[in-house]
Amino acid sequence: MSDLIRSWLRNERHERLYEKAANIAEEARSHLEETDLEAKFSHQTLKVIKQEGYPSLSLPLRLGGEGISLYEFLFLQEKIAEGDGSVALSIGWHVGVLMELSEDRNWSKDHFMELARQVIENQAVVNRAATEPATGSPTRGGIPETKAVKQADHYILNGRKTFTSMADHLDYYIVSAYVEDLKDIGWFIIDRHQPGVKVEKTWDTLGMRGTASDDLVLENVELNVDHLVEVKSKGKPSPKGWLLHIPACYLGIAVAARNDAITFAKNFQPNSLDTPISDVSHIQDKIGEMEWKLMQAHSFMYSTARKWDEEPEQREHMGPELAAVKLAVTNAAVEVVDLAMRIAGGRGLSKDQPFEKYYRDVRAGLHNPPMDDAVLRMLAGKALNE
Known part of the structure; x- marks a missing residue:
């Protein structure tokens, strides 16, 4: 059978990167029955994703990543989806978020470098958690019901996020919240082991069941002010x-x-x-x-x-x-x-x-x-x- 995706590869670098995606696709395909039936993400597939160094591919070369281009990102994602679309979509959020942070530089250097270090050294996986039951898709402009209340030198977060792909497998969550003292929407980076953070198994959909996009629940999560890594920009959002x-x-x-x-x-x-x-x-x-x-x-x-x-x-x-x-x-x-x-x-x-x-x-x-x-x-x- 001809490989339609391979026809878009243009050089030896593409071939080398493609083999990483092909290995992930093969592993993901071997777990299809289990992940689809149980609506879960395979630990073994994530292990292979990390072994291939996939989480760090979109980080700059100077930091130890591959600095992949958008073109490269797309043929890698397409190949993984040929094995299992749920796996591709899930890890695609992580790689895409790091690509955005690397290119737009909308975090402080210290915040970005610390996250990049975790990804390079540990192949840590991260995703934004923005969707909520009441607001629907954040692209529609709803204000998060998740609240961040400042108390002295820290914030207390309470709320629930839906559609959190790979929720139970992420190392870090980048969570949107209404920051009361700023009267604006902010983003906090939260370690999965932070007290008050839990995942509720709510994902039971018709399709893309293997994304395991369960609910992320925050109950009186106490964060340092330094965990506020981003505040919503006032200008027109740039194309992504x-x-x-x-x-x-x-x-x-x-x-x-x-x-x-x-x-x-x-x-x-x-x-x-x-x-x-x-x-x-x-x-x-x-x-x-x-x-x-x-x-x-x-x-x-x-x-x-x-x-x-x-x-x-x-x-x-x-x-x-x-x-x-x-x-x-x-x-x-x-x-x-x-x-x-x-x-x-x-x-x-x-x-x-x-x-x-x-x-x-x-x-x-x-x-x-x-x-x-x-x-x-x-x-x-x-x-x-x-």
Whole structure:
């Protein structure tokens, strides 16, 4: 079976990095049944992720990382998602957050260097915890109900965060809270072992079950003032190229579905036919449709990533383009998986086949930010204001 993702590699460095992702994908695939059934993240997969040095890849070379580009980040994430989309999305948040902190430098040098040291030396894993039951996605602008109250030289935090991917496996949480004395939203870095921090097993969804995105609960968590690492900026938010790890993840799921659909078509021969169903015209039509959708999605996503990497002066204007990639690629991924299901027919609904999991997982992409309606309004506004 041809490797669609490998076709986007351009040099020996890419090949070396790709092998790390391929090893993680292989490990993740071996735990699919367990993680999907129990809605948990595999300890063994995380062990391999750390053995491959994946958590430190987006840190600068001068600190001991690989300083991966956006283009490299995306093909790595896509390959891991081919093994298990849940693993790719989960670790993608960590790598993306470190990429953002490295590039935007919105933390003090001391705060960033301490986190970077933990990642380099221990392959520590971190994620932002921002979503809450009442606010929904933070991209919609809701004010956190998690509160940080200052008492003398420390803060007391109370609140609950939902959709905290890999919640029980993270070494650090970067938690958003309304900081009462500042009358603003701030971000606190919290060690997982801090008293008052606990994870409640609440994750029971249709798809992407293996992200184990359980609730993070904070009960009178006492933090030094120094743990306030970031305060919400007042200006217009800058485009975040690293968020393309989201469409890359769902594109990887679609590629896996495409590969399995072709294998199924080549090998399934009902007794009503003299050849496998791969020779049937309507099956070939569906395979052809999968191919051109994937070609379009890959071309749009990777050309945009190259523009981000090679034309940094254009980044501040790329918000609509990045959002359009997410909309186009995730919707194309949904369509490709649907076509794979149609090729497999009723057998695709069986737990004995991989297609029903692809079908459940890929739909989660429609609910990751930015949402389709927000993207369409952004694009309409850009056109109307030209």
